[in-house]
Amino acid sequence: MAKQQQKTNAMRILEQKKLPHTCKFYDCDEFHDAIQIAEKLGQKPEQTFKTLMCSGKSGGFYAFVLPGTATLDLKKAAAAAGEKSVAMLPVKDIQQVTGYIRGGCTAIGMKKDYPVFLDAAAGQYEEIFVSGGRLGAEIVLTPDTFLQATGGKMLPLTLEE
Numbered sequence: 001m002a003k004q005q006q007k008t009n010a011m012r013i014l015e016q017k018k019l020p021h022t023c024k025f026y027d028c029d030e031f032h033d034a035i036q037i038a039e040k041l042g043q044k045p046e047q048t049f050k051t052l053m054c055s056g057k058s059g060g061f062y063a064f065v066l067p068g069t070a071t072l073d074l075k076k077a078a079a080a081a082g083e084k085s086v087a088m089l090p091v092k093d094i095q096q097v098t099g100y101i102r103g104g105c106t107a108i109g110m111k112k113d114y115p116v117f118l119d120a121a122a123g124q125y126e127e128i129f130v131s132g133g134r135l136g137a138e139i140v141l142t143p144d145t146f147l148q149a150t151g152g153k154m155l156p157l158t159l160e161e
Helices: 009-016 034-041 074-081 091-098 120-124 143-150
Strands: 022-025 049-056 061-067 086-088 116-119 128-131 137-141 153-155
Touching: 009 137, 009 143, 034 128, 049 074, 049 091, 049 128, 061 074, 061 120, 074 086, 074 116, 074 153, 116 120, 116 143, 120 143, 120 153, 128 143, 137 143, 143 153
Parallel strands: 061 116, 116 153
Antiparallel strands: 022 137, 049 061, 049 086, 128 137
């Protein structure tokens, strides 16, 4: 008999808003990055998005969501957030700020409604994969649905190769 999967805050929010999505689950008891998760689930790593939290010079927090294979351009991130500069949030602070643990952090349903920015690369896919709000869970949805759920904006955020 299949193990019952517990819903996360992110999944409940998508259901409450009646936003179309599906969930994928995998065995996981420790942190895996987006590339490892993509490999586990047979997904394209560039279609599997990671959520990076940053703090701005003003003290505000921001969620940047980009392909697992990409690197956040801090200058582009600061410009998107309207900040002079942004810095990556230390791993030890992720749960306190977002309510999610490292590896299970998603921009959907954080403790507070922080500004969310989705990398423009998402626009080339019908669906993207984002963390489901805990280790071992992924949410599959369209970029537009993700933006509806988070109130986010889509723009270029990554370093050019």
